[in-house]
Amino acid sequence: MSPQPIPVPGRAQQTLLLARDPAVLRALHGVAGMPPRELSSGREALRHLFTAEDPARHLVCQPSAAGKAWPALLATAQDPFVGTGLIVVQEDARGPGVPARASDLAAALKSTPPPGPAPVTDPMVLARGLARGEISVRYQPVLRIADERPVLVEGLARWQPKGDVPLGPDSFVPLAERSGQVSALSVAVAQAAFAELGPIIGRLGASLSLNLPLSLLLDRTVPQRLCQLRDAAHFPADALMVELTETTPVRDRSALRRALHRCRALGLPVLVDDMGLQDERVALLDLPFAGIKLDRSLVAAMPESHRARAEVAMLVRRAHANRMTVTAEGISDSRLWRAVAAAGVDNAQGYAISRPLTAAALPAWASTRHWTHRNLQG
Numbered sequence: 001m002s003p004q005p006i007p008v009p010g011r012a013q014q015t016l017l018l019a020r021d022p023a024v025l026r027a028l029h030g031v032a033g034m035p036p037r038e039l040s041s042g043r044e045a046l047r048h049l050f051t052a053e054d055p056a057r058h059l060v061c062q063p064s065a066a067g068k069a070w071p072a073l074l075a076t077a078q079d080p081f082v083g084t085g086l087i088v089v090q091e092d093a094r095g096p097g098v099p100a101r102a103s104d105l106a107a108a109l110k111s112t113p114p115p116g117p118a119p120v121t122d123p124m125v126l127a128r129g130l131a132r133g134e135i136s137v138r139y140q141p142v143l144r145i146a147d148e149r150p151v152l153v154e155g156l157a158r159w160q161p162k163g164d165v166p167l168g169p170d171s172f173v174p175l176a177e178r179s180g181q182v183s184a185l186s187v188a189v190a191q192a193a194f195a196e197l198g199p200i201i202g203r204l205g206a207s208l209s210l211n212l213p214l215s216l217l218l219d220r221t222v223p224q225r226l227c228q229l230r231d232a233a234h235f236p237a238d239a240l241m242v243e244l245t246e247t248t249p250v251r252d253r254s255a256l257r258r259a260l261h262r263c264r265a266l267g268l269p270v271l272v273d274d275m276g277l278q279d280e281r282v283a284l285l286d287l288p289f290a291g292i293k294l295d296r297s298l299v300a301a302m303p304e305s306h307r308a309r310a311e312v313a314m315l316v317r318r319a320h321a322n323r324m325t326v327t328a329e330g331i332s333d334s335r336l337w338r339a340v341a342a343a344g345v346d347n348a349q350g351y352a353i354s355r356p357l358t359a360a361a362l363p364a365w366a367s368t369r370h371w372t373h374r375n376l377q378g
Contacts, residue, residue: 014034014036014037014056014057015028015034015036015037015056015057015058015059015060015109016036016037016039016045016048016056016058016059016060016084017036017037017038017039017059017060017061018038018039018041018042018044018045018059018060018061018062018065018066019060019061019062019065019089020062020064020065021062021089021100023100024060024062024089024100024105025038027100027101027102027105028060028102028105031102031105031106031109036060037056041065041066041067041069042065042066042067042068042069042070042072042073043069043367043368045059045061045066045069045073046069046072046073046076046364046365046368047368048084049073049076049077049082049084050076050354050355050357050361050365050368051351051352051353051354051355052084052351052355053332053351053355055082055083055084056084057084057085057109058084058085058086058087058108058109059077059084059085059086059087060087060089060105060109061073061077061086061087061088061089062088062089062091063088063091063097064091069364072360072361072363072364074086075358075360075361076357076358076361076364079138079357079358079361080160080166081138081158081166081168081356082355085111087105087108087109089105118171119170119171119172119174119175120159120167120171120172120175121175123175123178123179123181126172126175126176126179126181127181129159129161129172130181130184130185130188132162133188134159134160134161134162135157135158135159135185135188135189135192136157136158136159136160136192137155137156137157137158137189137192137193137196137359138155138156138158138356138357138358139153139154139155139156139193139197139208139356139357139358139359139362140153140154140156140349140354140355140356140357141153141206141349141353141354141357141362141365142154142206142327142347142348142349142353143347143348143349143353144346144347145337145340145341145345145346145347145348146346149205150204150205150206150366151205151206151207151347152206152207152208152209152241152327152347152349153197153204153206153207153208153209153362154208154209154211154243154349154356155189155190155193155208155209155210155211156169156211156356157169157172157173157185157188157189157211159171159172173185177213182213182215182216183216183219183222186210186211186212186216186222186226187225187226187229189210190210190226190229190230191229191233193208193210193359194229194230194233194235195233196359196360197235197359197362198233198234198235200359200362200363201235201236201239202236202239203363203366204362204363204366206239207238207239207240207241208235208239208240208241209240209241209242209243209271210226210240210241210242210243211242211243211245211273212242212243212244212245213244213245213248214244214245214248214250214256215248217242217244217256217259217263217270218255218256218259220259220262223242223259223262223263223266223268224266226240226242226268227240227266227267227268237267238267240268241268241269241270241271241290242263242268242269242270242271243270243271243272243273243293244270244271244272244273244289245273245274246273246274246281249280250281250284253283253284253287256284256287257287257288260287260288260289261288264288269290269291270289270290271289271290271291271292271293271325271327272284272285272289272291272292272293273293274293274294274295274329275292275293275294275295275298275315276294276295276297276298277295277297277298277301277307277308277311278311279295282315282318285315285318285319285322285324286322289322289324290324290325291319291324291325291326291327291346292315292319292324292325292326292327293326293327293328293329293349294312294315294326294327294328294329294340294345295329295330296329296330296350297330298311298312299312299328299329299330299331299336299339299340299350300330300332300336302336302339302340302343303335303336303339309339309343312328312340312343312345313343313344316343316344316345320344325346325347326344326345326346326347327345327346327347327348327349328340328345328347328348328349328350329349329350330349330350331348331349331350331351331352331353332350332351332352333352334352336350336352337352
């Protein structure tokens, strides 16, 4: 898919507050830079962490105020890719956390976030990270528009070097492709995803999609290797598909057709990722793909651009005529949800539905997502 922004800690200045003790609110006022936004429940705090494209700088929280949502809230807030720092307010004098005093909260709010990551340029550094098992995966859910049910989670690579700043895909995936390590990276992502999602994918009712560049899709051994890893992990055979990324132009349609037939024989559906405005790859819709995904820039232009709406309408007609699904990326608000729904798009993906999450956070997201749906349709 098109690059997802990795939140930079400290970029947004808003502070969220979830507390039952009035003393915490009194202490926080005047030290947060702007009045904190008060939250009513742990579920509401989770919704902010799940869907905020520009995350708040801090969440100040009393664990007791979060109720049953506290374990999921703690696990999600501790994900370094979320971008919101968690400040736990001390419940009693001997408990963990920051005392509910203005001076202590002010010091916690002034904590300096780590600098934003720089792209990695040394292939050996990436090779060592792969060997050490430092590649992790985040999963961005996709909803079916007709009934608002999860149908897919896209597995997205992240790199967490030990003792260093976490890295988003823009910082290392291009290097993996240039240095011939993209196959090893794809295998690392697949292995992590099968292990993490295997126990919960059935409860989610969704499939997993993994990104593959054209070179790996055309390599007959790579899709076969993915299926071998899937089967060895006892991951459901019908819950895996791949997305053909846009990095390399298709020069041999016959070779791609053969690759798609091989994938189909393996039970591995393939989607075309990031279809944009006047995309030369529209001719690929005559090949046996399972579906297409619309680029976020095309989707974002729809409310104001007749040209964009006409392009999406054409892609939907072509895809549906060939029994393909259409997924819109970059759904960040209700306007875009309504625009793609009116155009006949099947599925929606974006921060208004959920940001990329850890596997452990997906069940909690599934239990809170109904709130998001009502807002998207409003």
